[in-house]
Amino acid sequence: MKRFLYELSESWKIAAAQMRSNLTRSTLTALGVIIGIIAVTLMGTAVNGISIGFDKSMAVLGDDVLYVTQWPWKPVDDWWNYRDRKKIKTEYAETLNRMIAATPNSNLVVAVPTSNLMRSVKYGGNQVDNVFVLGTTSDFIITSTIDCTAGRFFNELESRGGANVVVIGYDVADALFPAQSPIDKSVLI
Template sequence: MKPFLNETYESFRMAWEQIRSQRIRSFLTALGVIIGIVSITMMGTAISGIDKGFEKSLSMLGYDVVYIQKSSWTSMDDWWIYRNRPDLKTSYAETINGIVEGDGDSLIEIAVPQMSTFNASASYRDRSIEQVYAIGSTADYMRTASGDIEEGRFFMRHEELSATMVCVIGSEIAEGLFPGGGAVGKTIRLKNRNCRVIGVFRKQGKFLGLFSFDNQLLMPLDSFRRVFGSNRYVTMRIKLQEGAAIEEARDEIRGVMRRVRQLRPAEKDDFAINEQQAFKQQLDPIKNGIAVAGLFITGMSLFVGAIGIMNITFVSVKERTREIGLRKALGARRRTILMQFLIESVTICLLGGAVGLLTALGMTAAISAFLPEFPLPFSPALVVLSLGVSVLTGVISGFAPALSASRLDPADSLRYE
């Protein structure tokens, strides 16, 4: 065992000396590996970042909340059909709750109505916020929401029934209208109405990097109607029982909604049941596309890098033919010569892999600094994978030249000019 360790150590030492003496050539040789490792690392980081950001966004929708709406989130091919469907009514929530109340087998916990508009504006003194996502709902809204109240409270049942002009605002609105803090208790202006702020939501971030949940404003349903009118988009938020299976719940919700809509058996559904799984199905092709493109670029880079390393290793064998012959004449075994050139090839690839990892780490840090809403987790698994790919590339590209070096005849090698 000790002789083998000594041979390995000596091979690494000689490989390092050879790389140091040919710095430029070694760097150019490893360039393909560097590009390949940067590609595979950035690809893995991007996919992990998409998964992490997507899961964070889906948590905003709620894993156990289903949304009943006129149109589907995923398929807009039948836009004209969706447009001509009868509008949903906020009263459906009360009807649904009445149907499932007392049913111990129901997978529906509660239905909550929601009216909304994306074109609201809010102002306080000389400050204003445009494109506010205003929502009107009931006091049960928080049972279906993933956000928490950071300051103040949510509106209560008596405020809902009396259409009190109160609201809970997102952190983005609070920062825009009240940069010094203290939003709770202040009165803001919504269109031509005054509305008292009674709570502020904790910061949530953007949904899929596009829509900000921190730009929303919640108020009682009838208060919303007084400000924005009744002709607004209606959604039914259905909170499922704990542990309920989505597919089974969808079947129950579909049956209940057909009963509420009074549809005959032969009539098609005139509503859509939306939940987060629809977004997951859309994400998979994007991830697969990134993976295919990344693997192609990585494969091409590593292939070019491997050819370059193999070529340079063959050149190195030719340049050191007399040295190999002398070492064999002095008793060096074929295994020792093979190991020496193989380790030299692997060392070049490992150094290229390390440089590639450092480059990728710098790129992810720069991207995260400019785009903080897009997470780029640099996982230890990617480091291990990248170094493993580097070693494998070194073994594959260096084996043939190392084998040819180990088979050289000592007498012919010593006569080589």
């Protein structure tokens, strides 16, 4: 152990003497190492920040949700390539749900059919144009990230029975019902 301490102290003495005799080279070397460490740390932080930002933006869609649609989500110039794709039917989701129920160890939870279009929504004298209307089932609440601030999402009985129920977003509710609650009101779509 004594020999190890002696060797260590001699190494430190030699290193200190070299650093004193070549001060500029020592300073530049130390500066290069410091800049390298800072650059690697900043890159790691930047990549981590980008990853967190991406995860947050994808969480709006559901970070564990797979969407299958006939058309792309954004307008495309070559729309004719998509028009002949097979139409996605509600029966496909029902078949998938039977398969999911028959496979207890599956990581899949539920298949939810949706159909969407743009329409005007009206209540009394108030009207909102170009509203994104989404038709779906009661299982949609499982896969979506929406949060009902007032009222509730429709249930399975209303979904299967084809009840005339609607869940409206905050902006639509605010425009149609500026001074009253939208709950238990009838809107025209």
